[in-house]
Amino acid sequence: MNDKVYKALLLLTALFMPVICGGVVYALVTDAYDAFEHFGFFRFLTSSEWSYTQGAEKYGALPFITGTLMTTLLALIFCIPFSLPVALFVGEYFKGTRLAAVLGTVTDLLAGIPSIIYGLWGFYTLRPIIMALDISPQGSGVLTASLVLAIMIVPYAASLSAEFIKMVPNDLKEGAYSLGATRAEVVKSVIFPVAGSGIFSSYVLAIGRALGETMTVTMLIGNTNNIPDSITSTGNSMASIIANQFGEADDLRLSSLIAIGLVLFMITAVINMAGKMMIKRARI
Amino acid sequence: MESVKPILEFKNTCVSYTKQTMAVKYVSAAIGRNTITAIMGPSGCGKSTLLRAVNLMHNLYQNIRVDGEILLNGENILSMEPIDVRRRVGMVFQRPAPFPTMSIYDNVLSGFALNGIKLSKGEKDATVERCLRSVALWDEVRDVLNKKGTFLSGGQQQRLCIARALAMKPDVLLMDEPTSALDPIATKHIEDLLVELQKEVTILIVTHNMGQAMRISSKSMFMYLGELVEYGDTGMMFSNPADERTKAYLTGKMG
Numbered sequence: 001m002n003d004k005v006y007k008a009l010l011l012l013t014a015l016f017m018p019v020i021c022g023g024v025v026y027a028l029v030t031d032a033y034d035a036f037e038h039f040g041f042f043r044f045l046t047s048s049e050w051s052y053t054q055g056a057e058k059y060g061a062l063p064f065i066t067g068t069l070m071t072t073l074l075a076l077i078f079c080i081p082f083s084l085p086v087a088l089f090v091g092e093y094f095k096g097t098r099l100a101a102v103l104g105t106v107t108d109l110l111a112g113i114p115s116i117i118y119g120l121w122g123f124y125t126l127r128p129i130i131m132a133l134d135i136s137p138q139g140s141g142v143l144t145a146s147l148v149l150a151i152m153i154v155p156y157a158a159s160l161s162a163e164f165i166k167m168v169p170n171d172l173k174e175g176a177y178s179l180g181a182t183r184a185e186v187v188k189s190v191i192f193p194v195a196g197s198g199i200f201s202s203y204v205l206a207i208g209r210a211l212g213e214t215m216t217v218t219m220l221i222g223n224t225n226n227i228p229d230s231i232t233s234t235g236n237s238m239a240s241i242i243a244n245q246f247g248e249a250d251d252l253r254l255s256s257l258i259a260i261g262l263v264l265f266m267i268t269a270v271i272n273m274a275g276k277m278m279i280k281r282a283r284i
Numbered sequence: 285m286e287s288v289k290p291i292l293e294f295k296n297t298c299v300s301y302t303k304q305t306m307a308v309k310y311v312s313a314a315i316g317r318n319t320i321t322a323i324m325g326p327s328g329c330g331k332s333t334l335l336r337a338v339n340l341m342h343n344l345y346q347n348i349r350v351d352g353e354i355l356l357n358g359e360n361i362l363s364m365e366p367i368d369v370r371r372r373v374g375m376v377f378q379r380p381a382p383f384p385t386m387s388i389y390d391n392v393l394s395g396f397a398l399n400g401i402k403l404s405k406g407e408k409d410a411t412v413e414r415c416l417r418s419v420a421l422w423d424e425v426r427d428v429l430n431k432k433g434t435f436l437s438g439g440q441q442q443r444l445c446i447a448r449a450l451a452m453k454p455d456v457l458l459m460d461e462p463t464s465a466l467d468p469i470a471t472k473h474i475e476d477l478l479v480e481l482q483k484e485v486t487i488l489i490v491t492h493n494m495g496q497a498m499r500i501s502s503k504s505m506f507m508y509l510g511e512l513v514e515y516g517d518t519g520m521m522f523s524n525p526a527d528e529r530t531k532a533y534l535t536g537k538m539g
Contacts, residue, residue, distance in 0.1 A: 169381065171377055171379055171381035172381050172383060172384070174341065174344070174375075174377065175375075175377060175381050175383070175445070175448075176383070176394070176398055177341070177344060177366075177370065178339055178341070178370055178374065178375035178377075178449070179370065179371075179374070179394060179395035179398050179399070179448065179449070179452060180367050180368075180370040180371035180395065180398065180399050180452065181367075181398035181399065182367060185398045185399070185400070186398070189383075189394070189397060189398055190383060193383075193385035193386075194383075194384060194385055196385075
């Protein structure tokens with residue numbers, strides 16, 4: 001009897017999660033409905049206009065989708081040359097040493113820094129540098145946002161990749177060494193190929209993080225509603241346009257913002273699920 | 285002592301994992317060219333440790349010390365570059381472990397790839413065929429050379445690993461219980477193969493299987509607690525062991 005009650009309670013609390021998730025999706029869909037109905041689903045996604053003149057309102061998500069994809073892709077590119085060496089350091093070269101433990105912990109610590117702090121650092125430290133280097137006149141923009149975003153996702157990519165690098169069987173590594181391979185050759189020909197799918201999936205999860213990151217991007221991307229024509233120009237990401245405008249928006253504009261939110265939710269959900277599935281497969 | 289110059293010679297070889305304890309204690313022995321030498325002894329006696337000293341596997345790990353001398357053709361291995369030693373001394377491990385991301389073909393050639401040695405297509409094909417033939421695997425896999433090495437059975441995988449080691453034309457082949465993960469039929473295959481292979485290469489094999497040592501080796505070492513207790517002709521050792529400890533092990537009273 002006691003056991004039954006316990007089981008029922010457990011089930012009830014467990015069911016709570018899918019209910020919340022369903023509720024979020026339901027709210028997003030109903031509130032975004034207006035925008036999709038007014039502009040059409042695909043026209044909304046492919047239109048680059050964002051004007052809220054009374055009577056001639058036109059909203060399209062393309063500049064923000066582009067902004068998000070650009071910042072994410074750039075962040076990924078900037079993140080690889082830092083996270084991969086850290087992963088190799090912790091997972092192979094200094095595996096099990098105190099040095100690796102310290103580096104691993106510090107890297108993980110980076111993941112715990114609130115995004116507003118990264119934003120402040122980017123705004124007051126990195127932005128003046130970008131200006132001083134004459135890379136862009138205003139300092140903020142896609143590049144600045146991506147650089148800080150890259151630092152933010154390094155811990156995710158590095159610590160997960162390190163786990164996969166650690167998992168490469170010793171048999172294989174010793175097999176390669178016994179054939180006269182140097183350590184660099186073992187890394188290139190054995191560790192990377194064998195841990196490859198796992199490393200790839202950790203980058204997919206890092207992308208998932210970068211896609212939805214709001215605060216830092218909002219503070220650094222420049223907040224203009226155009227498609228960025230180069231990596232140094234300003235723009236807006238899907239998350240940053242919502243953060244910028246949700247307070248003052250109503251009716252159709254609010255619905256359009258929520259529609260952007262829905263699209264962002266779908267993209268991140270797909271990316272995260274794909275990443276998790278790949279990790280599962282890589283573990284086998 | 286043989287009249288021919290030994291290919292491999294241990295001189296007071298010691299291996300220690302920690303400062304206080306020695307896993308291999310002052311082993312001295314000369315290994316003749318083109319022989320099979322079995323290293324026997326109970327678990328933890330240091331036989332694998334001794335074997336792994338020969339291709340400087342211990343250099344991969346911190347804190348492991350190897351002292352004394354190990355001479356390969358008269359040259360002390362311990363003062364040579366590990367990479368040069370390992371190209372001349374091949375190794376086959378307990379568990380068959382072909383590289384899972386490489387095809388059967390590429391597995392045979394992996395030694396060249398890992399050393400950055402470029403071969404022409406003709407040389408590659410010839411090497412693959414020669415090595416797979418010498419491990420009696422060619423007829424079984426000639427049509428599936430592009431499949432992954434892990435697609436093969438355990439015994440075939442182990443033969444592939446032997447082929448991989450032979451491709452580098454080593455002087456000495458170290459084998460660390462190469463059949464302990466295999467079934468009796470696959471074991472028989474490998475044993476027959478080794479007897480054939482000793483024409484090309486000197487083999488040092490660690491084994492738990494006394495029958496195996498009897499069947500394939502001409503010389504045997506018996507190790508106990510890190511010491512080389514007895515070293516001599518296999519037949520002699522089995523029929524008339526000189527040391528009480530060897531006798532106890534061979535008769536199943538110890539180990």
